[in-house]
Amino acid sequence: MMSRQAVFMRQAVDLGYVDEWHIWNFARKDSDRAWLEREFGDARFVLTENDSLDYVRFSAFELARREIGVVAQNDAHLLFQMTNGECIEIVFGAFSNTRTLLRKFDHVGSYGLHAEPVEVSNLALRPGVENVVVLEQEGDTVSIHLNGEPLFVVPGFARSDSDILVHTGYGSQGIWRDASVQQKIRLVECGKEGFDGFSLAYAHYASNLYADNLFLKLDDDIVYCDIEMLDDFFAEIARTRGGNIVSANVINNGVCAHYQAKHGYFPGLPLEFEYPLQGICGSLWESAPMCATLHDYFVDHLPQIKDKALSGPKLFELPPLDRFSINFVGFKHVLFAYMQAAYFAAQPSMDDEHLMTRVVPKLFNVEKSIFAPLLVSHLSFWKQHETLDVEKVLARY
Structure with a gap:
């Protein structure tokens, strides 16, 4: 249709x-989801909730360099996996948006909330505007930047076939997109269907970001x-x-x-x-x-x-x-x-x-x-x- x-x-x-045209993916059939991905998948937006700590899929790592745009007030979590099985988590704007944390876990199953960071940066999110996160495989290290500033360097190789996962929570909603793609047509993924999805859509646009x-x-x-x-x-x-x-x-x-x-x-x-x-x-x-x-x-x-x-x-x-x-x-x-x-x-x-x-x-x-x-x-x-x-x-x- x-x-x-x-x-x-x-x-x-x-x-x-x-x-701009935003297509909210509330498809009920796998074939419809596949059609939406084919038609509009180059410009996916992922919406993460302010009251959920569950990770959702953003995209595969795939490329040697990923530019990810995120709008969030605080606690924008991003997780990816290295080829040695280790998981890397970055928390942008932790502790009421006062710092950014790097955490490491032996494998996906060992991930845990509130684990002690291995590195801390004083860089934080710019609230109310899009922040650009860059993940880049440079030789045998992965470098992480926020808004053009270097954050962390992780030794090893990122798994190109693994997913980049994201969540917000702690009162902060997140809007995530591929910042390397400037598209006026956007496929919005929120992980909700039916009445729950519709109410989330209305809540999303109530934000002051869209006031004009x-x-x-x-x-x-x-x-x-x-x-x-x-x-x-x-x-x-x-x-x-x-x-x-x-x-x-x-x-x-x-x-x-x-x-x-x-x-x-x-x-x-x-x-x-x-x-x-x-x-x-x-x-x-x-x-x-x-x-x-x-x-x-x-x-x-x-x-x-x-x-x-x-x-x-x-x-x-x-x-x-x-x-x-x-x-x-x-x-x-x-x-x-x-x-x-x-x-x-x-x-x-x-x-x-x-x-x-x-x-x-x-x-x-x-x-x-x-x-x-x-x-x-x-x-x-x-x-x-x-x-x-x-x-x-x-x-x-």
Whole structure:
């Protein structure tokens, strides 16, 4: 499904409509994970949590020189293995970011927290910005640098086929990347799935690092986007007050379909699109035949529908407390703070769509609207997907 999205999002980035595209890897199938790695693996980001001390895989050592960027407030741990089996751990910004430690362990199984360091440096992390760590095999030693300053020299050879492992913890979240690759498209790995992964994503962007940005959140099965209207979409978000939510004009979205039909988008189409009760489910949401017919009509009449979207009302205001499918929505940074509060106020397993479109508006008087000039197409809801001929629909796009 994302193969269509990859085309238009890469175009959007190349043309400057979107500054960065972050793809969060919540894949449920090995084949999907493999596809994401093939498409976007050159620019992986690894997110490490502020309350976990478990090491996660960053990458293989592979090259004689590795440049690793890390943003963390303190305690950025990095572990790799030497050919003699010895494990090397570096703790950047230990002890409230006052020093950096080098630890050695006989083998992976002997690794332990709070082991005594064999060397200590007074160099520490620069908080709030990216720090560059360089690991370099130079002859029969591995040298370690932080932000251009030498830290430690370890005798021996690093195992090129072993993994570089990382973690943060101790109240510090970490963002790790290959600093030798400057990419605007990034695959984000966090080791979480489902509701836990979604809540971690919202928490990540609540950081002050992103305070000046505008955001677009889109589902993996958005298969068409009129990217020439993205600038206008972001301009509308910039004009909104506070954490108000702006949706694109989504094909195959029950609430959007009601407004589209009401304003004459589908002349001659023998379908009724009622407003779903409280914005939830509805006849389109559950019907694969309606979904397929709507996609066919949209592809066959795209120029006419574009004209209607541009010539009709610019905004459709939505009922404040009704649910709305957030297939393709934009907002300012403050919404992430609202989402954090909503996660705290609601059950931990509550889905992000309910929180964003029902809980947040109730707590913070957030308004929702549909920006009519930006047309996008959403492939299917899970109920439609059960019997939908997905390949046939995708072929139309």
